[in-house]
Amino acid sequence: MTLECINPNDLPIPEMYTQVVIATGSKLVFVSGQQPEDIHGKLVGRGDFTAQARLAFGNLGRALAAAGARPKEVCKITIYVVDYNRDEHVPIIEQAQMALFGDHKPANVVVGVAVMSPGYLIEVDAIAVIDHTTDS
Template sequence: MPHVVRVRAPEGVAQAPGYSHTVWGTGRIVAIAGQVAMDEQGQLVGPGDPAAQARQVFENLRRCLAAAGATFADVIKLNYYVVDIGHLPAVRAARDAAIPADQLPASTAVQVVALFDPGYLMEVEAWAVVPEDRA
């Protein structure tokens, strides 16, 4: 059995595009703090551009996962916080570029009034499960 199991739609639940309803796994739990479109120097990437910001967010998530010996294949849950729900297509495109369709995690997306700085359009946090034998 794989260390992460995804059920796109349990019996009696409609299949949703872009995420799995139920995901579980065995191994070390890795929590990735909410990532924004900030580069290595702490500068905003893509002011006013949801697609550029989403790409940077997923690159930051990739780097944080790698620090724990994880990849997007290990992600079991993503939480999206967007200041405009209209930015979700850009978030989904960045997600789809990073995560294969057969490895979609559970997810939640909410619109928020603001993030910590008005230039940031989204924040995404991740939860992963990494096999014990992987550093």
């Protein structure tokens, strides 16, 4: 599997994501939105965006692993945030994202939403491309 990450010269170079990702591999992995829930489906961190972001990205990592995908094979994520405020939320999202992806920067979008399930503040989904036959 290979990911070619491109930041075109005529677009700004983002810090936490890549403008264009070209993925080549043999399997597509689509991970449903991961929420800040424990193994029993119970919300963790009610009212605490930082705790919820960490757990949502942690759950994303566990879902990827279950599919045999590595974080570096993720080509796109979507982050849904209740009552999104760039100044408040972006630094927390960046920390949680870096904890999972390190210096890998998949294409991403942050979507502000009015409401999810009561108490839920963030959800993250992903698309990965894997080809472990070549183990690149």
